[in-house]
Amino acid sequence: MNEAPKIALTDVAKAFGSKRVLRGVTLAAAKGESLVIIGGSGTGKSVTLKCVLGLIAPDSGVIRVDGEDVARLRGAARERYLDKFGMLFQGAALFDSLPVWRNVAFRMLSGRKRRPVREAREIAVEKLRRVGLGPETADLFPAELSGGMQKRVGLARAIAGDPEIIFFDEPTTGLDPIMADVINDLIREIVTEMGATALTITHDMSSVRKIADRVAMLHDGVVQWEGPIAALDDSGNPYVDQFIHGRAHGPIEALR
Amino acid sequence: MAAILLVQSFLASIGRTVLGVCRGAGSIAIFGADGVSHIFRPPYYPAEFGRQLLRIGWFSLPVVGLTALFTGAALALQIYAGGARFNAESVVPSIVAIGMTRELGPVLGGLMVAGRVSASVAAELGTMRVTEQIDALTTLSTNPMKYLVAPRLLAATLALPALVAVGDAIGIMGGMLVGVARLGFNPAVYIQNTVDFLEVMDVVSGLVKAAVFGFIIALMGCYMGYHSDRGAQGVGRATTNAVVSASILILAANYFLTEFFFAGA
Ligand SMILES: Nc1ncnc2c1ncn2[C@@H]1O[C@H](COP(=O)(O)OP(=O)(O)OP(=O)(O)O)[C@@H](O)[C@H]1O
Ligand SMILES: [Mg+2]
Numbered sequence: 148m149n150e151a152p153k154i155a156l157t158d159v160a161k162a163f164g165s166k167r168v169l170r171g172v173t174l175a176a177a178k179g180e181s182l183v184i185i186g187g188s189g190t191g192k193s194v195t196l197k198c199v200l201g202l203i204a205p206d207s208g209v210i211r212v213d214g215e216d217v218a219r220l221r222g223a224a225r226e227r228y229l230d231k232f233g234m235l236f237q238g239a240a241l242f243d244s245l246p247v248w249r250n251v252a253f254r255m256l257s258g259r260k261r262r263p264v265r266e267a268r269e270i271a272v273e274k275l276r277r278v279g280l281g282p283e284t285a286d287l288f289p290a291e292l293s294g295g296m297q298k299r300v301g302l303a304r305a306i307a308g309d310p311e312i313i314f315f316d317e318p319t320t321g322l323d324p325i326m327a328d329v330i331n332d333l334i335r336e337i338v339t340e341m342g343a344t345a346l347t348i349t350h351d352m353s354s355v356r357k358i359a360d361r362v363a364m365l366h367d368g369v370v371q372w373e374g375p376i377a378a379l380d381d382s383g384n385p386y387v388d389q390f391i392h393g394r395a396h397g398p399i400e401a402l403r
Numbered sequence: 404m405a406a407i408l409l410v411q412s413f414l415a416s417i418g419r420t421v422l423g424v425c426r427g428a429g430s431i432a433i434f435g436a437d438g439v440s441h442i443f444r445p446p447y448y449p450a451e452f453g454r455q456l457l458r459i460g461w462f463s464l465p466v467v468g469l470t471a472l473f474t475g476a477a478l479a480l481q482i483y484a485g486g487a488r489f490n491a492e493s494v495v496p497s498i499v500a501i502g503m504t505r506e507l508g509p510v511l512g513g514l515m516v517a518g519r520v521s522a523s524v525a526a527e528l529g530t531m532r533v534t535e536q537i538d539a540l541t542t543l544s545t546n547p548m549k550y551l552v553a554p555r556l557l558a559a560t561l562a563l564p565a566l567v568a569v570g571d572a573i574g575i576m577g578g579m580l581v582g583v584a585r586l587g588f589n590p591a592v593y594i595q596n597t598v599d600f601l602e603v604m605d606v607v608s609g610l611v612k613a614a615v616f617g618f619i620i621a622l623m624g625c626y627m628g629y630h631s632d633r634g635a636q637g638v639g640r641a642t643t644n645a646v647v648s649a650s651i652l653i654l655a656a657n658y659f660l661t662e663f664f665f666a667g668a
Contacts, residue, residue, distance in 0.1 A: 240535040
């Protein structure tokens, strides 16, 4: 891993009021790598992704993607920057005024990546198929779908533009185990076949083992441990051990 | 000593409020200017604009029409009663027309649409904010100011004058209905009277007011929704704030526009 990392966070800190969520996160992902972020609820995993996307401005620290400083991007440069990304939001965040296929094809219906409507629709239906949804879902509205189906539409939308970098915020929560495995395979495929760089947040350990090249554990606002997936089981890190075995007792305090 | 502290804290709270209002006004002005600038810069979203025009204009017609109808009718009764004191019942048609076009058409129409549209725009954008749809737009390289705010501003600014023009006509008709059915006017004379006394400026000033009110309605709805706090409560607050602030700004703007158009005349 000698080349410059695709995504590099250095000492990123963010507080909401008096609540210091990130206290100096340093993290890097190489091109074509699948990095999984694990950590307890409310430790700032989603906030970390939003900082990289520029949706939340960090209080301090530097975030570079392809060497570009995210904080300096404005206007058209920012839109070009965001063209590299696909993002699956934790709550799917589908546009509920648009039918499913227009959600998935959103990028292709206006702006720089505009395609003819028929073609955009065909691509949308194909992406829906990849996440296990039939063509009959294309014309439904998001409110008519179950939570797990919405999540998969969100996933289809994230991969629709064939982005270089994909963020998945809990892609398998709310899915049945079989569908979760389909999605895990899909994420793996996207990384291996398309050479995309993926950052995934998940609580699901079987998912971690399936999709991760490397794992980072976030707790108390810093990365407590980071290493290849093979080293996860004997990391020797008490936080990681407690998390992967799901124990109530250990250095991570579970309030009761 | 205690009294001084009390006065101090009282003054401080006044100062804080003034600062807060100034900050709010500044940030609304910046938001509005940004939104307007996106109306003129590509890419454009004509489908979004069309949807908003339909929603703000077409679907507000019944509300504005009924408001105007009953207002015109009541106005005719009042002016007749007032005019009778000076044996001047014959002014009813002209005063109803002037009152509707200059003042009541735009103001009441604006207030009714503020209740309908500011609230629904604020609730819609607030929900989009809370469910991260606005963030999702950004990550799809789409500027929410351009995709969400600009079409609503433009649609409301164009729709309100049209609505108020229809409202003016219905209001004058409402006045005529009462005038003919209850006050014993001859229909032909009533219409003749209305046409003779109404000036172009009466109507135009009302329509300009309506355009300004339309802009205010969309701006407050968008601003409050866009900056909604998290959760259902946040969206609820945004909705209330949008309606209240739009209504007050409409009434304030109405005074200054009236001053501008008619103070010298
Ligand atoms: N916009 C915001 N305003 C205020 N506080 C926020 C905001 N976004 C996140 N937070 C706070 O930051 C903390 C971390 O949130 P985040 O969503 O990153 O958690 P997470 O690690 O993704 O948790 P989960 O696994 O439950 O999704 C939470 O305590 C949350 O309340
Ligand atoms: Mg999260």
